[in-house]
Amino acid sequence: MTGEQVVLEYETRRADYAEMYRLQLRKRPLGLIFRWPFVIAFGLLGAAMVVLRLLTGGGLDPLGLLIVVYAGLLRCYPALAAARLQKANAHQGTVRTTVGAEGIRKVTARAETRTEWSNYGSYAESDAVFIVRSPDRGGRCVSFLPKRGAGDPADVERLRELLDANLRRV
Structure with a gap:
């Protein structure tokens, strides 16, 4: 990925997934x-x-x-x-997520994924996480980006700007 990037590093937590589900459910019909x-x-x-x-x-x-x-x-x-x-994802270990102009890249001890912005339709934000949602009407497929993974509070603002530039906020 080139240009402006925000890097998040974190271990997934049950609370992250719960917040992801709560936020997804609030934003679905x-x-x-x-x-x-x-x-x-x-x-x-x-x-x-x-x-x-x-x-x-x-x-x-x-x-x-x-x-x-x-x-x-x-x-x-x-x-x-x-x-x-x-429980299903604990074995992945530390997640390093890079968000940039081309999309989102996640790297763990066992996997690497790259997803272009066109794979997402919108995003939502809570106090703890951002979620990026699939382009279908209900945003049924989601991925979360925990704010606690940012190295600096300014990174959260930069991440919000990148999301705003590429996705519709719901």
């Missing part, structure tokens, strides 16, 4: 179902079904119980998925 108000409303619906069935002498309502459990799983999904991804 169906991400609404993972937000607290929906999860609480969904859980209360299930609880009401169980209580009404118990009050009418019908025993436990299996559908109501399933809805309550499903509501809990919806809220826990980012953490559960993050744990699986961290």
Whole structure:
């Protein structure tokens, strides 16, 4: 890669993956179902079904119980998925990511990938990470760039400028 570059070096953490999922879900149309108000409303619906069935002498309502459990799983999904991804990728070791005019290059002890900007459609930012998203409407494929990997706080600003120059911010 040539020209202006930002280099990030980091070990992946479960928290990085969880933040990636949370940010991805917030930016997707169906991400609404993972937000607290929906999860609480969904859980209360299930609880009401169980209580009404118990009050009418019908025993436990299996559908109501399933809805309550499903509501809990919806809220826990980012953490559960993050744990699986961290376990699957822990063997990669230190990740060195270079972001430049041509795209993103990631190098680990076991792999090297180069991805041009045309492979991405947009990016999003949280306090901890940037995510770059695929060009499909839902941005279903994502990769994260943890801010803690920057050697200098100015690198985070330079990274934001590179992302702004090449991708649409969502």
